[in-house]
Amino acid sequence: MGFKCGIIGLPNVGKSTLFNLLTKGNSAVANFPFCTIKPNVGVVPVIDERINHLAKIVSPQKIVHAFIEFIDIAGLVKGASKGEGLGNQFLSNIRETHAIAHVVRCFKNDNITHIYNQVQPSKDIDIINTELILSDFDLCEKTILQLQKKKALKNNEIEKKINVLKKCINHLTEFFMLKTLHLNEEEKKLISYLRFLTLKPTMYIANINEEKESYYFLDELNNIAKKENAIVIPIYENLELDLVKMNNEEQKYFMKAFNIKTLALNNIISAGYKLLNLITFFTVGIKEIRAWAILNxxxxxxxxxxxxxxxxxxxxxxxxxxxxxxxxxxxxxxxxxxxxxxxxxxxxxxxxxxxxxxxxxx
Structure with a gap:
């Protein structure tokens, strides 16, 4: 089983560009909504310097890094939970992932349309989170009805599930994400099969540029994330697009000249690894050194x-x-x-x- 991190956000915020950066792939990128219809899936290696240090000692024939899957999911819009913009299909794609990378546009550019004609991170995030909440509410409601039909079986676990789901639906009714609901480990386990969207661990990816206004938007996003105990990773997508096209020597020279200590891409991959609660173990031999991702x-x-x-x-x-x-x-x-x-x-x-x-x- 692969560990999957879904890339979500409104249309035209830079999701597919980010996916291309992560995978050096060929995801479609265009200046119009729903450019991505089917989700693009890319296997991304997790760079771990420890494997290189091991290789210096063993000199293996092959080195294999641990990896996670990033999935580029089409942009969500208002009404997605009711089917707008092929929303149900896209929400289903998110439900299959283990964690979420939420891309937020933090820059203005008249050449790149905003689906609602105004760049405002708080509003954009609210639109996405509302659709996730409504989708979870719908699933919660339907599941309770299904379980109540089985109550005649006098199954103690069914009763427990109904009680947990009632707690969830009350929380969702207030338009709160389920990750802010205090559920113990047993309660989480009872409902884990439903793969609630608002329970998934999330990081925010701030797509920024060099303009001052971009940093104002970034501050706004940081304040939102702080309340959710989430992390924010800023990325200059256009700059990093240029960097990944360079060879190693050119890239090192450019990064040193502009005091860029690390690529934001590497930060995103590392954050995704932590978000998925993964650790690494190694198998070491002359034929191969391999890093393996496994749940903590x-x-x-x-x-x-x-x-x-x-x-x-x-x-x-x-x-x-x-x-x-x-x-x-x-x-x-x-x-x-x-x-x-x-x-x-x-x-x-x-x-x-x-x-x-x-x-x-x-």
């Missing part, structure tokens, strides 16, 4: 299954070396000598940076 809190048996389902079936044990120990001692013999080589069973919780060798029955 996963066990060694789940990590084994991530590599291959047969690994989890025949799992015996996992040999664990911490990344810092591998870098420090540089050989398996020295690691063992220093007592840094550990044997763990099925219920060991994977830590970020663990280097794992699985032993299993064929």
């Amino acid at each position: 809190g996963s066990t060694s048996i789940q990590a084994a299954h991530k590599i291959h389902s047969d690994f989890s079936k025949g799992f015996i044990r996992a040999q664990i070396v911490k990344y810092i120990d591998f870098i420090k001692y540089k050989s398996e013999a020295k690691i063992k000598e220093m007592g840094k080589f550990r044997i763990e069973g099925k219920q060991y919780y994977i830590k970020d940076g663990d280097i794992i060798h699985f032993l299993f029955n064929v």
Whole structure:
């Protein structure tokens, strides 16, 4: 299963341009609404310097980075929850994702139309969030009715689900996102199968330019995000488009000359990784060093299954070396000598940076 982050926003805010930057792909970009009809899906590597440090020691034949999927979803408009602008189709696409990157236009440009003829981040965000809330309200209402028909079965779990959904619908009625509703882990688990849009972790991508007004809009967006405990990542899309077209030497020179410490794209990918609550473990060998993305809190048996389902079936044990120990001692013999080589069973919780060798029955 891939970890998916959906790129959403109003039409003409820069979603497809961002997708192209992330994937160096060929998503359609045009100055009119609904340029993207079917969602574009791109597999984006997560750059992790640790894998390069490991490679210097091992000199593998191949290096494989962890990855996440970014999905470019067509622009939403007012009434999307009622089918406007092919809204139901697009909302369904968002529901299939695990996290959301909400692109907000924070610049004025008379050559690029705004679907509502006014650039105002707070209003744009409110339009999108309202449609997400209405869609979740509709799903919540329908699910309660379906479950109430099953109450005759006297199933205790059905009763629990109905109670949680009633809490949700009351919150949605007030036009609040479900992520601001205090649900415990059991309650979240009971309704997780519904994939509520307003429960998905979200980051805001501020598409800005060099004009002063752009920074005013960015401040407005930061204030909104602060209330939601969300992060904001500013990006000069046009500048980064130029940068990604350069070769490595040109890019380094330009970034140094203009004091650009890191590409916003890398920040977005890293933020998406954190938003999805992922950590990385490594498998290391002469043939290949590979970084694996896995949910924080996963066990060694789940990590084994991530590599291959047969690994989890025949799992015996996992040999664990911490990344810092591998870098420090540089050989398996020295690691063992220093007592840094550990044997763990099925219920060991994977830590970020663990280097794992699985032993299993064929």
